[in-house]
Amino acid sequence: MSQIVMQKRQVGDICILEWRNSHLDSSNTKEFKVQAGSCVGTAKKVILDLTGVTFIDSTGLGALLSILRTLRERNGDFRVCCAAKAIQLLFELVRIDKILDIHETREEAIIASNKL
Secondary structure: OOOOEEEEEOOOOEEEEEOOOEOOOOOHHHHHHHHHHHHHHHEEEEEEEEEOOOOOHHHHHHHHHHHHHHHHHHOOOOEOOOOHHHHHHHHHOOOOHOOOEEOOOOHHHHHHHHHH
């Protein structure tokens, strides 16, 4: 039985995913994908709130890129917000910040997504 560590909220036409685990790595990436699937599979705009996440490994980064790819294939929008400084530095180090829209706050991400 899977433990629910993802909250989903709808704000207009935007699906907001809140990952409520301190890490996104090989131990839980499969569960992340399963729990995000219903939102990613149907929504055109998705925001991932990383409040409280302190560690992401390569499998976690792969999961984020998978969501980005899925949404881009149908001209959707994927944004990440509320990443801790260590996560922001990781995004910069692996240059994912060049292809992923990253925002300081959820409100900024919602405003940016609504401009589309």
